[in-house]
Amino acid sequence: MMSDGNIYDRVVRWIRQNRAQPYYIIVGQQTNPDFEQFCFAVAEYRGIPVIITNVGGWDKPLSPQIQRAMSVSNNVRVYEAAKMGMTSILQSKAELFVKINGGIIWTP
Numbered sequence: 001m002m003s004d005g006n007i008y009d010r011v012v013r014w015i016r017q018n019r020a021q022p023y024y025i026i027v028g029q030q031t032n033p034d035f036e037q038f039c040f041a042v043a044e045y046r047g048i049p050v051i052i053t054n055v056g057g058w059d060k061p062l063s064p065q066i067q068r069a070m071s072v073s074n075n076v077r078v079y080e081a082a083k084m085g086m087t088s089i090l091q092s093k094a095e096l097f098v099k100i101n102g103g104i105i106w107t108p
Helices: 007-017 035-044 064-070 087-101
Strands: 023-027 048-054 077-082
Touching (some): 023 035, 023 087, 048 064, 064 077, 077 087
Parallel strands (some): 048 077
């Protein structure tokens, strides 16, 4: 996998500054183009990438962006948190995940 040199490099720097975390969390809509690079960088540093996203539809497959991110590692976790997918709702779900499980949220 080739990195785009932007999101990948920024995530790697962030991981190096936060090595003791069990989970590295990204929040966004299902079509977020950064999911794959984020998960690749986290998996490369033996972290567990977590995607918290909106519900795409009860009877629909996950978006291609999420499917590609999930193919990076068997450790990628995806949580669909809100039908509306408002950023503030997704962010609060990510904060709840951190309180329960630990980890750190990516804030570009």
